[in-house]
Amino acid sequence: MAHRPLISTVSQNYKMLKVLGQGCYGQVIKCLKRDTEETVAVKVLKQRHSQFKKIREIVILEKLRCLDPDKSNIVRCHEWFHRIDQTFLVFEFxxxxxxxxxxxxxxxxxxxxxxxxxxxxxxxxxxxxxxxxxxxxxxxxxxxxxxxxxxxxxxxxxxxxxxxxxxxxxxxxxxxxxxxxxxxxxxxxxxxxxxxxxxxxxxxxxxxxxxxxxxxxxxxxxxxxxxxxxxxxxxxxxxxxxxxxxxxxxxxxxxxxxxxxxxxxxxxxxxxxxxxxxxxxxxxxxxxxxxxxxxxxxxxxxxxxxxxxxxxxxxxxxxxxxxxxxxxxxxxxxxxxxxxxLSPSNSSHFQAEQKKKTNSLKSKDKDLKLESITDRIKTKPAVDCDIVSTPVVHPNSSLNQAASSRHSFHTPDISEPKKKKKKKIKGLFSTLKRKFSSSYVSEGNDKQSMS
Structure with missing residues (x-):
């Protein structure tokens, strides 16, 4: 909507081009500043504004002069002046x-x-x-x-x-x-x-x-x-x-x-x-x-x-x-x-996506391991589960020889290892008991022979 100018002229140095906007405060007019050939925006304050309000805005603009318009992103005010009971504020266009x-x-x-x-x-x-x-x-x-x-x-x-x-x-x-x-x-x-x-x-x-x-x-x-x-x-x-x-x-x-x-x-x-x-x-x-x-x-x-x-x-x-x-x-x-x-370390969305990918990779990895174990069971002789946790030993040791003699064992159930560990512990106690009793008997025979 086009507005008519509130004034006929700003000053001899300003050529009015068109009205840019109007409000309760006054009017903004696009002008050409003749001495610099620069296009500017001139704010014309309405006469009904009290002198206090006019001076007040000028005081605020004067305070803003200490700020760099390019760094502070605040409009640059070139000048202000009064003419025939009108106040004019000149800003960058x-x-x-x-x-x-x-x-x-x-x-x-x-x-x-x-x-x-x-x-x-x-x-x-x-x-x-x-x-x-x-x-x-x-x-x-x-x-x-x-x-x-x-x-x-x-x-x-x-x-x-x-x-x-x-x-x-x-x-x-x-x-x-x-x-x-x-x-x-x-x-x-x-x-x-x-x-x-x-x-x-x-x-x-x-x-x-x-x-x-x-x-x-x-x-x-x-x-x-x-x-x-x-x-x-x-x-x-x-x-x-x-x-x-x-x-x-x-x-x-x-x-x-x-x-x-x-x-x-x-x-x-x-x-x-x-x-x-x-x-x-x-x-x-x-x-x-x-x-x-x-x-x-x-x-x-x-x-x-x-x-x-x-x-x-x-x-x-x-x-x-x-x-x-x-x-x-x-x-x-x-x-x-x-x-x-957007950074991988700070993006929750990215972290969620990465977590999903990691979990899917882990599940795939588990599936591959299970498949490989199943294939081994099918293609190779069954081996007792206890051998999986057996530490690596020298080839000439008796443990290695004992392990090599277990190729005829059946494939154990998943719940089997715990029972076998209990048997091994019982066997260990029985072995210790036999050794202790045999040493005790031999010690008693020695005492009799000495007497």
């Missing part, structure tokens, strides 16, 4: 947003290699924001831009810091984040940290993985209902401390020592608020593990292992408890990003 790209693909899931590049770049950007004490607080597909998809496939940069907060500005009950990307701590009105960005990032990753949003609610109640259906009940710590918990939960009075929370049924929520819960999900999942077998591009072990690793990362990003949620630096070290899930 990028390709398109991930939202527009997914629309072009008709919301077909992204290939795993492409998604891996995007996740790595966004995690790097969030890590850079954390290093300077900032929370983006407005992460969505519209605010992730492809740099140049033809020359640098799936390389992205983080944009739009109009709602970005300093970490010391976070306070309970503050309404931030897009609705579908809203984290549990924001829904319950809890104190929050930069972990809310990881939650939003996780919802975006799921959308790129399967091609549809996980929590597409029209109201906070629906979003929370969809979250609980997939991830289960929130930790009691979140419910007990949330200033908005009773908006979604009913507390039981029969427990006086401990709070017992029960999620309100859609009918009860509608009766209390007049807001009708609506089912807007394309697929109803029982858990995030359902995503491991959904929309596989290729039915092979490598694709399945990569898919499984991506879902394991997603599970760590969508932890209800923000204290257990993965950090951007740990995202960069995750097997899905490093590729260690």
């Amino acid at each position: 990028l390709d398109m947003s991930l939202f527009d790209y997914m629309c072009q693909r008709k919301w077909a899931p992204l290939p795993l290699n492409g998604m891996r590049t995007i996740v790595k770049d966004v995690a790097t950007a969030l890590s850079a924001l954390n290093s300077v004490g900032l929370i983006h607080a407005d992460l969505k597909l519209d605010n992730i831009m492809l740099v140049d998809h033809q020359r640098q496939p799936y390389r992205v940069r983080l944009i739009d810091f109009g709602l970005t907060l300093h970490t010391f500005e976070a306070r309970p009950g503050l309404s931030v984040q897009p609705l579908w990307q809203r984290s549990p701590e924001i829904l319950f009105g809890l104190q929050f940290t930069e972990a809310i960005d990881i939650w939003s990032f996780g919802t975006m990753m799921a959308e790129m993985l399967v091609g549809f949003p996980l929590f597409p609610g029209g109201h906070e109640y629906d979003v929370l209902r969809f979250i609980i259906d997939i991830l289960g009940e929130p930790p009691k710590r979140l419910l007990n401390n949330g200033i908005k918990t009773q908006k979604f939960y009913r507390r039981s009075l029969k427990y006086r020592l401990f709070n017992h929370w029960k999620f309100k049924m859609p009918v009860d929520f509608f009766t209390e608020t007049g807001i009708k819960p609506v089912e807007t999900r394309r697929h109803r999942l029982s858990s995030l593990d359902d995503l491991k077998t959904m929309s596989l591009h290729q039915e092979n072990s490598t694709e399945a292992a990569g898919r499984s690793a991506s879902v394991e990362l997603l599970k760590e990003m969508l932890q209800m408890d923000p204290r257990k949620r993965i950090t951007p630096s740990k995202v960069l070290a995750h097997p899905f990003i490093t590729g260690s899930h």
Whole structure:
């Protein structure tokens, strides 16, 4: 949809080409910077924005100047200026947003290699924001831009810091984040940290993985209902401390020592608020593990292992408890990003396959041994089982001669060796007894002869 420019001109140094997008903040216009002949994106803030909000975004951009845009994957801001009660922010020109790209693909899931590049770049950007004490607080597909998809496939940069907060500005009950990307701590009105960005990032990753949003609610109640259906009940710590918990939960009075929370049924929520819960999900999942077998591009072990690793990362990003949620630096070290899930030593799938192969080889080996033993029994004279465990001895020894005289013995049963060992032990005791008695008798005869 084409938009009309909010202004007739930016300045003499900028030639307006076309409107790229428009929102509640203002408008983004593609311009040609005449002095450098460079194509740039100029953000024009609406006049209704308070002077404080305009100055605030400039302060955030000034703080981001200490970061290298190429290393941090954060959009490069060239300059800003004021003219006739208008504020202009000039940024580098990028390709398109991930939202527009997914629309072009008709919301077909992204290939795993492409998604891996995007996740790595966004995690790097969030890590850079954390290093300077900032929370983006407005992460969505519209605010992730492809740099140049033809020359640098799936390389992205983080944009739009109009709602970005300093970490010391976070306070309970503050309404931030897009609705579908809203984290549990924001829904319950809890104190929050930069972990809310990881939650939003996780919802975006799921959308790129399967091609549809996980929590597409029209109201906070629906979003929370969809979250609980997939991830289960929130930790009691979140419910007990949330200033908005009773908006979604009913507390039981029969427990006086401990709070017992029960999620309100859609009918009860509608009766209390007049807001009708609506089912807007394309697929109803029982858990995030359902995503491991959904929309596989290729039915092979490598694709399945990569898919499984991506879902394991997603599970760590969508932890209800923000204290257990993965950090951007740990995202960069995750097997899905490093590729260690494809390594023979680290891939559980590979280990399982190897174990199956080893077991099959062992069974084949046993069958071959059994066949060879059976063949020997059929083709050669039967030999007593005790001979198998007989140690190797010199050819001239009496044991070897005794063994060679047993060719006429019948083939023994499997249970036979234990009985024969018992006979051998009895025979040994009887031999010792005879020797002892004979020596005793001979000693007695000697004594008589001496007397």
